[in-house]
Amino acid sequence: PWQTAGIAAMEVGPALFFSLLIIAVSFLPIFALSGQEGKLFAPLAFTKTFAIAAAAILAITLVPVLMAWFIRGKIPVERKNPLNRVLARLYRPVIHSVLQAPWLVVIGAMLVAATLVYPWQRLGTQLMPPLEEGTLLYMPVAQNPAISYGESAALLQLTDRIIKTFPEVKTVFGEAGRAQTATDQSPISMFDTVVTLKQPDHWPAHISMNKLRDQLNQALQIPGLSNNWTQPIKGRVDMLTTGLQTPLGLKITGQNLATLNLLGQKVQAVLLKVSGTQTAYAARVTGGRYIVVHTDRAAAARYGVSVADVNRLVETAIGGKVLTTAVEGVQRFPVDLRYPRDRRQSLSALMDSRVAAPNGAQIPLAQLARVDMVNGPAMLTSDDSQLNSWVTIDLKPGTSIGTYVARAKRMLAHQVHLPPGYTINWVGEYQSMHRANQRLQIVVPMVLLLIALLLYLNFRNVVEVAIVLVTLPFSLVGGLWLVYVLHYKLSVAVVVGFIALAGVAVEFGVVMLLYLDQALQRRRARDALQNWHDLQLAIIEGSMLRLRPLAMTFTLVVVGLLPIMLSEGTGADMMKRIAAPIIGGMLSATLLALLVIPALYALWQRRRLRSQ
Template sequence: GWAILAGMLLVPQKIIHERVNPISWVLQRLYHPFFVAAMKLRYVTLTVAVLLVLSTIPPLIGLKATPLVGPWLAERFPALARALPGLGREFMPPLDEGDLLYMPTTDPAISVTKARQLLQQTDRLIKTFPEVHHVFGKIGRAETATDPAPLSMVETTIMLEPDRTRWRKRRVERWFSSLPEGLKKYTGLTYFWPEVRPITVEELSYGWTAPDGTNVPGLDDVVAFPGVTNAWTMPIKTRIDMLSTGIKTPVGIKIMGDNLATLGGLAERIAAEVRTLPGTLSAYPEKTVGGKYVEFDINRDEIARYGLRVMDVQDVILTALGGMNITQTVEGLERYPVNLRYKRELRDNLPALRRTLVPTPAGAQVPLTQLAEVRIVEGPPMIRSENSRKTAWIFVDLTTTDVVGWIDRAKALLAERVEIPAGYNLVWSGQYEYIQEATSRLKFIIPLTAVVIVLLLYLHSRSWFRTVVVLLAVPFSLVGAVWILWLLDYHLSLAVFIGMIALAGLDAETGMVMLLYLDNSYERFKAAGRMNSIGELWDAIHDGAVMRIRPKTMTVATTFIGLVPLLWAEGTGADTMRRLAAPMIGGLTTSFIMELLIYPVIFMVAKQFELRRLQRVAAT
């Protein structure tokens, strides 16, 4: 093996000219008729190229939003309008962490016993799914001052079966499903697009519809309890989101104002409206009121008759109900507080609380009911504030990943149906905050990067014409990038933008090399005195273009070999890699074709005017 490698690298090899290289010869033969057709129909070719670039507008922003002809086409061809709704927008594609986090929310007045029963019931139901390996549930807050979780918030970590081959299978309708089985098998279609595959995490969560129309329930259907609003997410993602925005769902609506009752009413109305939007799985408004509290209204006149102070009564209430640390015990190296309080049966109901005895300075024991009114009142279970204003939150879980599109529709709906009082305002949170922050940065970075690239190209070529021609590779590549995103039903995200930026750099590089080959061939013919007619200009352009066919094909082929397998990748991070690779694959396909055909045409149109000008000067 080493001898063969050394022979290939160290022994001088004879360089085979492009004209006798068998691979180049085949590629040139295939390229020649297309080159001739494009050059003969130069202006038709340029018109088609412009139309192809413009064809990216309907799939990008939607047919209805397309200027000029979009509304007319959408009205006459509604099926086409439904097929071209525009690419959605999201911050990042969903990351499959391998586990699920179930975070339902229920009434804040729920008791500890009922909350524990709810947690146990949901855990048992979730464990019945064969895809679930283990279930760990927690309700309420942990034993730490940094966990503000109320008793109404459940967190259930669902560890999924790591071996996806053990998951249930489902049949998927493909575009070739009606073909004969033998044809599908021998063409390899079922290898790349299997008709039977394991279910996805999304299908496990929300269920799916079989080809025969049967609805197969998911986790969300099984744990649908009255008064419980479900939310399904990923453990790590949720922790990051809650630390940065406080919102555990993809979208959060924060209502800011002064009055808690008004905030609660607004939250209820807004949640009811957004539930009607397509793509909404659940919308849960946090209760600003509804918490149950035991209130002790001390009668100052009565306690004065017994010679008591308010502090005396409060100390009894504190000791009897909340408990008071009176000392601590040392067990080896560990210290434990000794807490004094009444037994549970003496403090778990109002009659027992009213019978609590309060000692007087005279040594008598007076029932608490003679000194204070004991009653249960409603109040805020939790008071949230942001920017020094009281806030009510609405948690919205979606069945779509097009977060920006959903928020745009929600804003239009709320502006029409919900009147926001003066002094109150809405703030959209969750992933939307990430998208807004990333968009504001990209609005600055992308133009700056474009200016730097243009300056570098100009400094290299010393010609604005060459710079513009090289930059034409970018819109050529966007044709394939946008259409493959539409075909794969991918949304615009940071991963997609990174793929497009890499694509633009690669296409600008290949476009510069293509222009270099054309320039070298032109200058070589001109130096040899063979630039006296349009026919000789044609020969020079053809010679430069065919010399570029093999390097261009090798560039595209090697990129394809490296990127195409990512489209069928599975596992953690595969969704992100697919969205990064897809625009590069689609863009390289169209730029490969258009650069080989459009660049020679543009070069021909520009140089023939220059040639005619030189001929007129020579004639005079």
């Protein structure tokens, strides 16, 4: 047994080692990703790489020893297994037909690979598929930045009531403005409404998440409000990474606020005409309203009142001043002193406010200062020492970000002319997609060269390396078509699935060529490789030996991934997009190993046979 195990290990060990090593190398592009996509998929890549590296080492060290220890007695012949007999009976006439016309098989494979153009042009692109959180975040923005607190509260209550009428909605909780924290920059014109949904089992029939969002958006077409829909976790991540409350937006940079405001309005008008836009809103960088108190120093001096006394009134009564802190257990609550809201928002009430003079007299503020209501910027935002204005874009469900941005760029280039010193940049998911694409365009060719080098070290033959690499696109056919049929977009998750599929397809090719080479060597050793007929018999022998392990691999991979495709829990959408290319591609990869590679191998060896 030790000698037999050693011979078997010498035959298949190097091929299996290099195959597993190539699978590990194929995951290198994932390590080049950064941002959200890098943090999400790096653990998967590390786990897969370490597992494959360990499997490659064990395949040539521990496994042969275990085989010699535990495989004893008479080993059953493969043809006695009923499943093997069925597979052989089905495959034998097929491989005979392939070898009768190998050129037709190769041409047919090329035509099938050419069909990739159709789904590729229609897939659409996105950074990552949405993770359904079971909750919606409705974030409308009032187009008037000088909206009052009362009007803001009325709009918030109105939207909450409309949302609650939908049977799919469990609870609604909305807020306007910002929390008492420096990390929240939301103005009073921006609302946050968390819409908690019931379980999908309790929804009316034929209602999906996208359709529900569509219906909610149609019901909330309120004049003066620009709607934005996202999810709580996703929305917070978007705001932390880009500053936008939507996955996609534009940043207009320049020096003059009035010009930025005008450009934002023009860009908004153009984007609303672009197919796929649900809402587009340009932030009103002007239009804010401010109360300015100008102290009349001469008038104040007549009453013995200082400018500091006037400022103290403004600071305390209008802005609010913390007098003390209430303690309740481990909690601390600041106690503020200031005028009620209706008094703070009335110019006449503010002008009637009293300032205490040194002699005890209460002097109206109107006699000490001039109180004006002036216009100004609603909120200043800057980046790289440049003022900027943001345009948020909410796309219709199912819209491809890559396709949408391409259309929008063309329309903006023709209809919006930028003054000197002003720029427009796309931010959000498109920016991350562009960054990921740039990195993959550099890393993927380098990885392919490394895979080619590993294949050459295994085969020591350029032609066999070329056979594996040239036929690799054919193995992706099934995966790409399944992704297209399922209406998935080309995202980082789908790319990860194709990377895993490519590794498995290369392994199929390497091991198939190993079996074919060994079959030829056995016939050559018996001096039974003299003509085309002998070559066909050798290829049939090698292909038949590879049939059972290939069928086992196919079954294990597909059956193992089917539960993912049937799952519906949180995170299932992401995992389905990784599994779909592998499941669909396993069929084309199997056909590649069983039909196309034997046909190419036969053509190559026939040419060598003729030249001898």
